[in-house]
Amino acid sequence: MLGRLNHVAIAVPDIAAASAVYRDTLGASVTAPQALPEHGVTVVFIDLGNTKIELLEPLGDSPIAAFLAKNPAGGMHHVCYEVDDIIAARDRLTAAGARVLGDGNPKIGAHGKPVLFLHPKDFMGTLVELEQA
Numbered sequence: 346m347l348g349r350l351n352h353v354a355i356a357v358p359d360i361a362a363a364s365a366v367y368r369d370t371l372g373a374s375v376t377a378p379q380a381l382p383e384h385g386v387t388v389v390f391i392d393l394g395n396t397k398i399e400l401l402e403p404l405g406d407s408p409i410a411a412f413l414a415k416n417p418a419g420g421m422h423h424v425c426y427e428v429d430d431i432i433a434a435r436d437r438l439t440a441a442g443a444r445v446l447g448d449g450n451p452k453i454g455a456h457g458k459p460v461l462f463l464h465p466k467d468f469m470g471t472l473v474e475l476e477q478a
């Protein structure tokens with residue numbers, strides 16, 4: 346069921362400053378910021394070839410606001426794995442007792458593909474995003 350690592354997401358208090366660190370200090374190519382109001386975040390992506398880093402800044406009423414309150418300098422927020430069929434993956438995981446966040450239905454994520462988030466308590470303390478490949 347589990348496919349490739351699509352991205353690792355890092356929550357940041359200032360996406361312009363964080364983008365500059367990746368671009369200027371680390372020498373990476375960083376996309377322009379993209380506002381995703383339905384997810385409560387502004388994102389940029391850094392393509393590393395084998396996977397991506399996603400930087401997240403809170404936007405409006407944001408699910409990452411509480412995370413940044415606890416981690417004011419920012420920190421690793423979630424990992425995103427690809428699956429071939431997100432509904433089949435969800436049904437298999439919920440049958441196994443895993444909790445899907447929100448109403449359990451996929452939303453369209455930053456890449457225009459359906460995504461779901463799984464409860465960190467069911468996955469060794471790590472928030473897991475699934476994205477349909």
Ligand code: CO
Pocket residue numbers: 352354399423425474
């Ligand atoms: Co993500």
